[in-house]
Amino acid sequence: xxxxxxxxxxxxxxxxxxxxxxxxxxxxxxxxxxxxxxxxxxxxxxxxxxxxxxxxxxxxxxxxxxxxxxxxxxxxxxxxxxxxxxxxxxxxxxxxxxxxxxxxxxxxxxxxxxxxxxxxxxxxxxxxxxxxxxxxxxxxxxxxxxxxxxxxxxxxxxxxxxxxxxxxxxxxxxxxxxxxxxxxxxxxxxxxxxxxxxxxxxxx
Amino acid sequence: xxxxxxxxxxxxxxxxxxxxxxxxxxxxxxxxxxxxxxxxxxxxxxxxxxxxxxxxxxxxxxxxxxxxxxxxxxxxxxxxxxxxxxxxxxxxxxxxxxxxxxxxxxxxxxxxxxxxxxxxxxxxxxxxxxxxxxxxxxxxxxxxxxxxxxxxxxxxxxxxxxxxxxxxxxxxxxxxxxxxxxxxxxxxxxxxxxxxxxxxxxxx
Numbered sequence: 001x002x003x004x005x006x007x008x009x010x011x012x013x014x015x016x017x018x019x020x021x022x023x024x025x026x027x028x029x030x031x032x033x034x035x036x037x038x039x040x041x042x043x044x045x046x047x048x049x050x051x052x053x054x055x056x057x058x059x060x061x062x063x064x065x066x067x068x069x070x071x072x073x074x075x076x077x078x079x080x081x082x083x084x085x086x087x088x089x090x091x092x093x094x095x096x097x098x099x100x101x102x103x104x105x106x107x108x109x110x111x112x113x114x115x116x117x118x119x120x121x122x123x124x125x126x127x128x129x130x131x132x133x134x135x136x137x138x139x140x141x142x143x144x145x146x147x148x149x150x151x152x153x154x155x156x157x158x159x160x161x162x163x164x165x166x167x168x169x170x171x172x173x174x175x176x177x178x179x180x181x182x183x184x185x186x187x188x189x190x191x192x193x194x195x196x197x198x199x200x201x202x203x204x
Numbered sequence: 205x206x207x208x209x210x211x212x213x214x215x216x217x218x219x220x221x222x223x224x225x226x227x228x229x230x231x232x233x234x235x236x237x238x239x240x241x242x243x244x245x246x247x248x249x250x251x252x253x254x255x256x257x258x259x260x261x262x263x264x265x266x267x268x269x270x271x272x273x274x275x276x277x278x279x280x281x282x283x284x285x286x287x288x289x290x291x292x293x294x295x296x297x298x299x300x301x302x303x304x305x306x307x308x309x310x311x312x313x314x315x316x317x318x319x320x321x322x323x324x325x326x327x328x329x330x331x332x333x334x335x336x337x338x339x340x341x342x343x344x345x346x347x348x349x350x351x352x353x354x355x356x357x358x359x360x361x362x363x364x365x366x367x368x369x370x371x372x373x374x375x376x377x378x379x380x381x382x383x384x385x386x387x388x389x390x391x392x393x394x395x396x397x398x399x400x401x402x403x404x405x406x407x408x
Contacts, residue, residue, distance in 0.1 A: 098310075102311075106305050109369075112369060112370065154367065159358055159359030159366075
């Protein structure tokens with residue numbers, strides 16, 4: 001029996017259903033059908049469990065991004081593939097943004113270094129390579145900085161999820177609706193692509 | 205003597221110089237020239253001090269945004285004024301993103317409700333009003349959702365600062381350089397405005 005995997009599956013399901021803060025390690029063990037002592041045995045403390053969850057989920061995202069970008073015929077397809085991969089991962093594991101906040105972005109985040117070395121560097125390489133190619137090929141605007149452009153795409157794609165605790169009640173947005181998430185993804189793709197694609201300067 | 209204000213000034217300066225997590229309440233009291241007991245007296249716990257810092261800083265940002273947007277002659281000027289106000293606030297109080305993470309966005313954030321009621325609702329009103337006007341006037345693309353467009357601008361403008369702990373070492377970005385911050389602001393303005401401005405469809 002894969003006890004470690006069962007605990008991760010249980011944590012993922014409970015976090016998705018109830019939110020990270022509302023789920024005890026004891027409840028996770030119960031759902032996994034293992035002794036409560038197995039959680040600290042495999043993961044140390046709660047941060048260790050969070051790090052392992054992020055590691056597994058982001059490993060899949062990274063593979064998905066590489067496939068989506070590698071299989072894209074042009075820059076816009078690569079961007080749309082990237083957004084679809086990211087959106088799919090968050091729909092499946094809606095706790096990713098919350099754990100990113102506490103374990104990567106917040107001071108003292110336990111997964112920050114590992115996130116950078118096993119994930120961020122790799123993804124940044126994949127995406128900035130596409131952007132450089134599109135800029136030098138004249139399809140993205142000349143003069144765009146590939147790294148700042150990646151940061152812009154990151155902000156457009158991820159911020160709606162990081163700021164969900166404020167935005168959902170503020171605007172009454174239906175984050176649990178897959179139709180809304182598709183609309184948000186399409187909006188994001190349009191803003192970004194209109195923002196970077198080269199074109200004749202003919203504003204109305 | 206304004207003891208409360210002196211403590212807030214001291215905290216703001218120390219947080220800016222050393223980072224939020226590296227500064228003790230005792231060090232703040234010492235710098236403010238007050239007894240250590242004054243900090244809990246005025247602010248309760250550390251979260252209370254953080255909330256008061258955010259309240260003061262964001263009050264200034266909100267006033268600055270209202271002035272910048274109200275004084276702008278068109279949509280692009282309003283967007284540039286908004287970005288300049290936000291960038292100026294973060295340059296002056298570089299701890300804002302870190303406190304936003306822990307006190308607003310993270311689960312259990314103590315300032316979340318107050319942020320929404322005293323700040324987010326007001327700013328959202330100001331900015332979506334401009335966007336609605338620009339869309340109905342045909343200067344921003346038809347079909348843009350004003351609220352999703354605000355979220356996009358927020359992501360473009362704020363994410364580079366929220367993700368600084370990852371991005372700064374990853375790309376070696378000089379966040380302490382005002383020249384870099386100006387370049388980032390100009391990049392952000394361009395991506396967003398190219399992304400929203402209506403134009404003849406003539407991609408190269």
